[in-house]
Amino acid sequence: MAEAEPSELTTYRIHRVMAEAWSHTALRDSLQVVADGVVELVGFGVAALSVLHDTGELEVVAVGGDDSAREELLGTFSPMAGLAEELAVAEHWGPRLRFVPHERLSSAVGTIGWVPQYEPVDSPDAWHPLDLLIALITDADGVVRGTMSVDLPDDGLRPGAERRRQLETYAEQAGRAILTAVERARLSERVRLADAARKVVREASGQLSTDALLDAAKEAVVDGFDIQGLWLHTFDADGDGPGRLHSSDGAQLRLEPEMVALGEKIARACWAEQRTLVVSPRREDWLLAPAEHEAVCDYLASVAVTSVMVVPLGAGQECSGLLALTRDDSDPDWSDAEATAALDIGHDLGRALLNARLFERERRLVDELQALDAYKSRLIATVSHELKTPLSTVVGHVEMLGMDPDLSSRGRTSVDAIGRGASRLHHLVDSLLMLAKVGDPHNVLDPAPVDLGAALRETAQLLEVQAETRGVVLDVDLPEAPVLALGDQDELDQLCTNLVSNAVKYSVAGGRVELGVRRVAHGPDVCVELWVTDHGIGISEVDQEQLFGEFFRSTNPVAVAQPGTGLGLTIVARIVERHRGRIDVRSVLGEGTTFRVELPAAPG
Structure with a gap:
């Protein structure tokens, strides 16, 4: 092979090879084009390109020329430290080229990785199968980023001075293509992985x-x-x-x-x-x-x-x-x-x-609590139903005994006491049944328009005798037109009864209970507001925090003296919650209490 300066045509062909390499988006395709170009233009039977990873290993990413070399070398790794040890005794043939004669190699086969099978030519400058010729590919800071190694010169000789200079020129230009392709591929890879x-x-x-x-x-x-x-x-x-x-x-x-x-x-x-x-x-x-x-x-x-x-x-x-x-x-x-x-x-x-597991754990806990709550509701309903029948029997027989003309005075006193106790038990059972109904998550609400004004008016009429007995005046403020809320008739009747009966019970003689209902607009939403106000004993701030808890009784001795189950306001709160409403309590101890309930209005 003649040793001469690269011609303009050769230089053009090199730039064409580099341009072809740059046109590829995949690193390995680009470097394969470079390796094939080096074999074609430099006159060696094999050219191998390696990339240095951050782990300190050189990976062979492209092999041009000999198929057996490609099959054996492509994709293999070797430590850069091992190569550096061999290059320590290398001859410097230029800024990049390093040549290690086979007689200087300490572990030639292990470093080279592939040894061609051919007989050297009969010449003092004959190329030996274990000779090592490598160009170091460095970046602008002089850091090694890869290597280009060549083997099997077509004339079978070690390159002379002119050919070394030619190889150096080719290595420099091929190195630029390698660095550009590597940087493009790394940038493309970073973008792809960032998107992923x-x-x-x-x-x-x-x-x-x-x-x-x-x-x-x-x-x-x-x-x-x-x-x-x-x-x-x-x-x-x-x-x-x-x-x-x-x-x-x-x-x-x-x-x-x-x-x-x-x-x-x-x-x-x-x-x-x-x-x-x-x-x-x-x-x-x-x-x-x-x-x-x-x-x-x-x-x-x-x-x-x-x-x-x-x-x-x-x-x-x-x-x-x-x-x-x-x-x-x-x-x-x-x-x-x-x-x-x-x-x-x-x-x-x-x-x-971690977030998903926390959510699932909370959901399981909520499911367990809901299941427990449903079980409690079923238990309360079952027990209440079982109590209701014998209790009705007791009440019926008490009424029969009360009508007996031969009953003694002492017997009548006992019968009256049994009747009062049975009545309280009957009220407790009814409250428990209602609590079980409104507290059961499986009991789905089937809402319908309910005239809340009419329900409040009927409640006032039912409790009028109880109010007069306690010396309390019921002041009902209702519009002429129906005020329709969206809900369950029985439950809303119970809500009205519990609120008004509580207000009467905790009012003082000569007091007044004010109750009413109206439609209220909150922006585009319309709701029905019901209020019940008494001027009685009031509720302390401490008691207000637990007011809607099951079986809660006030710490106020005056309130404790009044008979009750501690379930009335619990039922009210559950009904409001089931109807997607809200309830507000304002009270001052010794001055009175106001309950305000907002419920969704029926359309129309």
Whole structure:
């Protein structure tokens, strides 16, 4: 091969090769074009391009020329430290070119990785199969970013001075193409992975179910990382089980307990180190013992997977699971940018998983409380129904005894006492039945228009005798037109009865109870407001905090002296809640109390 300055045509062809490399968006395609161009233009049978990763390993990403060299070298890793050791005794043939004669190599075959099978020509300058010629690809700061190595010169000779200068020129121009392609690919990769991370965060953060969260995350990660598949293992939140396994294709994963335990060990170690772990037969890892590494690789081979990146999931100090991203022989090896993005996603998914688990735990607690509340309502209803029949029998016989003309004075006193007690029990049973009805979450409200004014008027008429007996005046303020609320007739009648009877009971002799109803507009919404005001003993601020609790009785001795079950206002509050209304209490001790209830108005 003639040793001469590159011609204008040759320079044009080099620029054409570089332009072709730059036109590719994928790093490996671009570098393959460069490797093929070096073989074509420089006159060597093999050209191999390697990229230096942040892990300190050189990965062969493109091989031009010899097919056997490509098959053996492509995708392999070698430590940069080992190459640097060999280059320490190299001849400097220019700013980039380093030549190590075979007689100086300390571990030639291990460093070179591929040795051509051919006989050197009969010349003092003959190229030896173990000779090493490498160009160091550096960035603007002089940092090594990769290498270009050549082998098998077409004339079988070690390059002379002029050809070395030619190689240096080619290495410089090819290096520019490599650095440009690498930077473009890294930028494209960062954009792609950032989009994947944002998609994961966006879709995962809105999911309050663990299963829905994992489904959203699996699809986003598979699309964003261009991977063969995904396995996801969530550790049991309570520590009393193996957790759950998921796969991107929905297949049921079956792992031996030893492999599950090893996966958890890897995830927790990765979370502690804030790193990912790549396991592959083609490379060593930083964590596993040789036997563990072999066991994982054997399992990967059994499911047609070449390599796996293990990504820990967690939040704070807690590791909650792992992502296992898988690739096969047709996929590229893992990049540093992918490892960084995957670790960020592990943080985001860990936080989302923690929130989903907290929500599910709260939901289970709410479901348990609702079930308990429903059970309590059923129990109260059952007991009340069982009491009602014998109690009615007692009341009937008491009435019969009271009509007996031969009953003695002492007997009549006893019968009257039994009658009062039976009446109080009857009232308690009715209250318990109503409490069970309005407190049962399975008892769905079927609302209909109810004239709340008419209900309040009827209540006043029913309690008029009780009010007169206590010396209390009922002042009813009702409009002429019906005031229709949307609700259940029986429950709203009970609401009116409980509020007005309480107001009468806790008023003083000569007092007044004011009650009324009206329609009120709150912007576009219209509601019905009912109010009951007394000027009686009032309610302390301490008692107001527990006023609607079941069986609550006031701490005021005057109020305690009045008979009651402590369920009246509880029933009122439950009815208001079921009707999607609101209740407000304003009271001053010794001055009186006002209850205001707002309920949805019926249309029309």
